[in-house]
Amino acid sequence: MFSEINTRKLLPGLACLMLVTGCSNNNDSNNDGANANKTADDFLVDLAHPTKGIGARVAGTESERKAEAYLLAEIKSLGYTPSAQAFTYHESDTEFNSSNVFFEKAGTSPDKILVLGAHYDTTGEDHGSTGATDNGTGVAALLEVAKRVKDKTLPYTLRFVFFGAEEVGLYGSYNYVENLPVEDLGKIVGMVNYDTVAGGDYLYVHSADSVKPYDCNGDKSSYAAGDTVRKGMFDASIALDGDNDFLIHPSGGYQAGETGGWSDHVAFSCRGIPIAYVEATNFDIVGKDGKDGYSQTVNPQFWNCFDEATIGACDKDVEEKWGRIWHTGSDRIDAMESAFPGRVSSQMELAVKATVEFVSFADYYLP
Structure with a gap:
């Protein structure tokens, strides 16, 4: 979950690509399914x-490289053929290295691709965060989706992408999109972004901001803010049991059902690709900057003083916690389980089930 407070210093076109394993559009593998029982x-x-x-997986560090290696190994163990796309980025005149990890599950319509993405780096380690909700939950849930669709016949090809260096400026997703072949761009019918899909009070699905287009690195000519993918994901969640697992937030800091430019969906919207963004937070809360989703919970232990009447701080001038989980010492597995027993697991499962339904019948849910 990249904070918009940060200054983004993107370097378009400066990505260096390195495929550490061959790309593949199929899922033939001799792997014995060693991860079949993992959840x-x-x-x-x-x-x-x-x-x-x-633990913490800070962008540009050895811990992020460990996470990359972990993803490559787990994806292969699930029976897919993963690839890594290495890139460089700069912060304060210092060059850093990171990578995106991706693989495909072929569908019956190879000319239609759905991208499912989640970033695997973290921030807030100086406050004790290990990036459990932001964004361990997104990565873990997408791996679970990949496991469940492995032997399914799907209408559209799925491309799973795990982005590096999101927290320091959305570098991974921008590098990924900027280096897509033209023919690939023409095939991608939508992108689903998993960023903090568990932890907050409610599970939402959003589309891109239609009122204030993202800055798009200065080029908004292809910007897409349609709600087709969001609607498809929302309808898929309803189809599961007649009750929606996802919510559409009301108008407040953003138009109803729309979200800001703080995560990996931005690069795709900027290239004309409609998105759905799944996140667990609470848009009812009047946070530090209003109802913008940056306060994730009304649980009093996440506030200096929570006012139930106003659904916000008792005193804005002295409030420090603001109901936030991301980037804090609360963003740990033990802390979340203590505050919300079973919540993280159940919300990941809801996101996974809705996504599997959506991709299994994408030709129905997408117009």
Whole structure:
């Protein structure tokens, strides 16, 4: 979850590409399915537990490289053929290295591609965060989606992409989109972004901001803000049991159902690709900057003083916590389980089920 407070210093065209394994449009593999019994909860522990897993995965560091290696190994173990796209970025005149990890599940319509993405780097380690919700949950849930669709016949080809260096400026997703072949851009019918799909009070699905287009690195000529993918994901969640797992937030800081430019969906919207963005937060809260989704919970332990009447701070001038989980010492598996027993697991499962439904019948859910 990249904060819009940060100054983005993107370097278009300066990506260096390196495929560490061959790209593949099919899923033929001799792997014996060693991860068949792993769940999203297991993947989350592997990624975000400070002793049993990798823990914090700071962009441009050895811990992020460990996460990249983990993803390559797990994806291969699931029976897919993963690839890595290395790139460089600059912060304060210092060059850093990162990578995107991706693979495909072929569909019956190879000329139609759905991208499912999640960033795997973290921030807030100086406050004790290990990036459990932001964004271990997104990565773990997408790995679970990949496991569940492995043997399904799907109408559209799925491309799973795990982005590096999101927290420091959305570098991974911008580099990925900027280096897509023209023929690929023409095939991508939508992008679903998983960023903090568990932890907050409610699970939402958004589309891009239609009122204030993202800055798009200065080029908004192809900007897409349509709600087709959001609507498809929302309808898929309803189809599961007659009750929607996802919410559409009301108008407030943004138009109803729309979201800001703080995550990896931005690069895709800027290239004319409609998006759906799944996140767990609480748009009812009057946060530091209004109802913008940057306060994730009304749980009093996440506030200096929470006022139930106003759904916000008792005193804005002295409030420091603001109901935030992302980038804080609360963004840990143990802290989340203590505050919200079972919530993270159940919300990941809701996101996974709705997404599997959506991609299984994408030709129905997308016009």
